[in-house]
Amino acid sequence: MIDIFNIVLYGEITLWDVLVVVLVLILSLIIAKIVTLNLKKILSDKVKKDVLEIILRIVNYGIIIAAVLAVLPQLNIDLSGLLVAGGIAGLVIGFASQSVVANLVSGLFLMIERPIRIGDQISIEGVSGFVEDIHIFSTIIRTYDGVYIRIPNEKVFTSNITNYVANVARRFEYLIGIRYVDDANKAIEIIKKVIDAHPFALKNPSPTVFVDELGDNSVNIRVRIWAPSVVWYDVKMELLWKMKVELERNGIEIPFPQRVIWFGDKGGVKIESGEDISA
């Protein structure tokens, strides 16, 4: 039995040495799993989900890397030698796996810079949705219609990221057209009352409501409202209809597109040359 363990595989490395290394690595994986599971249980209600994920990954990879470094001498691997060899190997691996390394590095920078967090609503290169997870190599997005999209971290890091909830509040706006015969001041007052009655239409910064343009078919009132980022879309959906209902209840209507045609005195169409065309 002992003889089998003492079989030399290469140099001075015996089967026993390899077994020890494998056992230590397996043990480290088990320990990493147990530690991260327990950390997850303890910290899940104390730390934000995205921060927790980063902590768990650091602990997980930290334990595994520590174990690898600890067992390397067992295989007579000299780390200083590795540094020299690593330089050459690094070049080879670097060229062979450029995109993998780029994704890894981008992933690390994303975790440090944190332009996005798990749960944020974002848009990257035309992909919009919720950030489901940020892995080492890729970021997972769940689009608003529930589709899973994986974006390599290099692309995330080098693209323009729009984070809709990075700030605590955001503004949205409506353009509401009323008839020329309607009183715009009264309409503004009604709209302001509707906004004031909504809890999440923020008091400060205060909403702005003003006549923005005299359009072809209507007097256009611009409405700008700030809302907490976490509920802004709900507020946007609720308020417009409430404004429409309240305006109509007060006799102010939103006109259809219309064109005024003037007819001549004798029933003909008046044209620029002055000659009427008979009807």
Next chain:
Amino acid sequence: MYGVYDYDFKFENEEITLGVEKKGGFLKYTRWLGNCKNDIVEKILASDAGKIIVNPVEPLNLPKEITNHLEIQFEPVVVEPNSFKKIYLKFPIEIGVFAATKKSIDVLDIFSLNNQKYSLYGPPDSGVICRWHKSDVFADIPKTDLLRDGVIELNIQNTSHEWVEVCRVVFESYGMKIYYGDSVSMVATIRIINRMVAETNFANKPIKDGMKKSLELYTARRIPVVERIGFLMEWGLK
């Protein structure tokens, strides 16, 4: 209305109807406001013995919990340098209903007779969303509707060497200590550091003797809280 009740109880006035009764073999919690029986809240209690606790809670939960901060705006108070002044403000009340057994407490329902309004204190990128309330300023404890308004005793401490105008105060919910009796109360301090910066915190004491302490929501929800010094108002006092 506030207090501790056995499971079989009912409270009813013109505005609030709530209680627990046995229905179809189950204990059922029921609550509605005014005549709005369309917005009735019903929950089955899967418990045989316990208590129902009704008390005012931190007013930061309705219509949806999105913040931990309460902002009270009031008419400007100009405070002289290195001075101390006590004023009273009103704050909105939300009423919490808890189911309690010997081992644990949980929130059954939160409701309010007030309308809610929210606001942003500070800039959009680094400020905080606050539940907003406008109050008059009182020199003595004002009379309040026990189910709608509470009273904050606000101790204004101007530690700066200049006159400072204050017309709003922002609190963080974790330190709120609400007491109830013939009124609902909190005692708070605003320590003015300069014209732009102040620190707010709560004292764990009632406005008058003989008041009972409310059960805090973060205690009932078992939310771990690191003891904080208070909230730093760094984006202005007016």
